[in-house]
Amino acid sequence: MPWKERYTISDEKSLADDEIRWPQGARCCVSVTVDLSVAAGPEGIRAADLTTSEAEFGANQGLSALLAVLQRYDLKATFAVPAVLAHIHADRIRALVAQGHEIAAHGFKHEDVSTLERDDERERIARATEILAEVTGRRPEGWFSLPRQGDPFAGGTISPNTMDLLIEASYAYMGNGLADDIPHYWVTDFATRRAILTLPYYYHFDDQFFLMFPRKGTGLEHTDALFRNWKAELDAQYKRGRHFHMTLHPQHVGWCNRLQLLEDFLAHLRGFPGLWNPTGAECARYWLETYPASAYLRLEPSIWRDYPGSLS
Amino acid sequence: MISQLDRDLSELQQAAGAYAARHQLIPDFGYPPEVQIAVNFTLDFDSMLLRRLLNEPPMQLAKGEFGGRVGIWRLIELFDAHRVKATIFTPGRACELYPQALRAAVKSGHEIADHMWEHRVPKDASLEEDHLAKTVSAIEQISGRRPVGTRSGHSAALLRKYGYVYRSEGSADQRPHYVVDESGESCLVHLPFHYVIDDAMFFNFAWLGSENAAQRITDPERVFDIWWAAFRQQYREGGYLNICMHPFVSGRALRVAMLDRLITQMKTLPGVWFPSCEEVARWCLERFPPRAQAA
Numbered sequence: 001m002p003w004k005e006r007y008t009i010s011d012e013k014s015l016a017d018d019e020i021r022w023p024q025g026a027r028c029c030v031s032v033t034v035d036l037s038v039a040a041g042p043e044g045i046r047a048a049d050l051t052t053s054e055a056e057f058g059a060n061q062g063l064s065a066l067l068a069v070l071q072r073y074d075l076k077a078t079f080a081v082p083a084v085l086a087h088i089h090a091d092r093i094r095a096l097v098a099q100g101h102e103i104a105a106h107g108f109k110h111e112d113v114s115t116l117e118r119d120d121e122r123e124r125i126a127r128a129t130e131i132l133a134e135v136t137g138r139r140p141e142g143w144f145s146l147p148r149q150g151d152p153f154a155g156g157t158i159s160p161n162t163m164d165l166l167i168e169a170s171y172a173y174m175g176n177g178l179a180d181d182i183p184h185y186w187v188t189d190f191a192t193r194r195a196i197l198t199l200p201y202y203y204h205f206d207d208q209f210f211l212m213f214p215r216k217g218t219g220l221e222h223t224d225a226l227f228r229n230w231k232a233e234l235d236a237q238y239k240r241g242r243h244f245h246m247t248l249h250p251q252h253v254g255w256c257n258r259l260q261l262l263e264d265f266l267a268h269l270r271g272f273p274g275l276w277n278p279t280g281a282e283c284a285r286y287w288l289e290t291y292p293a294s295a296y297l298r299l300e301p302s303i304w305r306d307y308p309g310s311l312s
Numbered sequence: 313m314i315s316q317l318d319r320d321l322s323e324l325q326q327a328a329g330a331y332a333a334r335h336q337l338i339p340d341f342g343y344p345p346e347v348q349i350a351v352n353f354t355l356d357f358d359s360m361l362l363r364r365l366l367n368e369p370p371m372q373l374a375k376g377e378f379g380g381r382v383g384i385w386r387l388i389e390l391f392d393a394h395r396v397k398a399t400i401f402t403p404g405r406a407c408e409l410y411p412q413a414l415r416a417a418v419k420s421g422h423e424i425a426d427h428m429w430e431h432r433v434p435k436d437a438s439l440e441e442d443h444l445a446k447t448v449s450a451i452e453q454i455s456g457r458r459p460v461g462t463r464s465g466h467s468a469a470l471l472r473k474y475g476y477v478y479r480s481e482g483s484a485d486q487r488p489h490y491v492v493d494e495s496g497e498s499c500l501v502h503l504p505f506h507y508v509i510d511d512a513m514f515f516n517f518a519w520l521g522s523e524n525a526a527q528r529i530t531d532p533e534r535v536f537d538i539w540w541a542a543f544r545q546q547y548r549e550g551g552y553l554n555i556c557m558h559p560f561v562s563g564r565a566l567r568v569a570m571l572d573r574l575i576t577q578m579k580t581l582p583g584v585w586f587p588s589c590e591e592v593a594r595w596c597l598e599r600f601p602p603r604a605q606a607a
Contacts, residue, residue, distance in 0.1 A: 009370075152518060181565060213529075228531035228534075232531065242565065
């Protein structure tokens, strides 16, 4: 077993709080991901997912309401857009770009790629990239694989090849990783230090797991817990000078009581001086320049060994 | 003629009686005069090992990895700031994955105890011993000391053979107590652990195969209230509290802040002792030694 493959994806220790600097002396980075997917399960977006009143709301009034709130608080977001949705809502996607938000890729149709053959997955990445580039006029710099409400784990699904294929396809960053709460390098090959920058994600800051979760009709509404999680994490990360990140879905957070919750949280957020609010691409660009893997990826020679009778 | 119902009665009575007989409670349990309660902060340092053992997908492994890259360091820092001696239940193989963090914990005076070789107890007895011996040796290499405690289902006879004195599992009594094995031997101090004082039960999505409709995604304030209530109740009784945490769960910034508040609030009361698990076990053995067991 070379290195700690299939155990760890990066170096042994994260950057300490006092090693982290943000542009223009900012105290804390605040990033917002808006997930436009309406996929319910691993098959990705189906016709049945698009032809619901929730999907209709998410693409129209919910999205407009969310955009108005973001604008009121002067926040830029990264929109994770499945290629099929970019194709269907091309005008709305272009309007997001015009407002200064970033459009990142979110799979061809936000499908589970974990068991796909490498060539099949490569082709899907290429096609999704092409569609987004056509709609927005430029290639997406970031790729997301966010979790769906119906997934058994709340981390998003990738295949053993995904990260390597994203590097091959010249993506600057992967939008959702759980191994750290700041940007970090996901290493795909120890010997060559081949790696892709990964931005932090955590399901405790993702609206979809608190709002009528796991599904409308039988799920539970935990707006209070969502608010307290956002607030506690922002307060703590600000104190440490690290990174606060939240994930929003227009069809969930755009609805009246949730919209108010978001407003209340953003009003709290506005009270903090020295926040830096980049899009994913801006954050990645800054990080790659300031903390390049060549100097900051500290891979230790492994002492990991194989033993008979133990996991390899 | 003995009916099936009578046989049931006698079988069940025997089963309950035999199980109860393995437990030796300490009714007069107490502390030195200046101590009102002992609080053990215990870390199950699984990181991604258990996820890997269960063959969970890559993002789950990355979620566990947070515990080694980030969480463990923050918790050590928090405990040091409060002069709390924690106990880190470490799978033996974590010594190969995160040697730096474990060495830092040792340097700060925290206890490194056993949490199985790779978070499982093999059914085959010789492989079980092989795993335990590997863990003992890995922990000894990292900490300079052999572990004396475990959080595992390793056989008590095997644990005694390797010099273990306590196990932190189960909740047969709220206070430390003794448990012997089926043969009435291999007595170990038991430091009770309860799922209600376990961070994963509140924060860890998909824990132990839980369904989405039963998800553990609450917020730190709610857990603070539950744990504080548990502490207050045991404080009044002169009891004991074992707080079980996982660095990949409790090492998140929002929860470290909650723990900081919890420890700070505990310290406002007189007589709160924050020892390692080993210290509590040694105190029991010295002050309330177990009665000799019938062989």
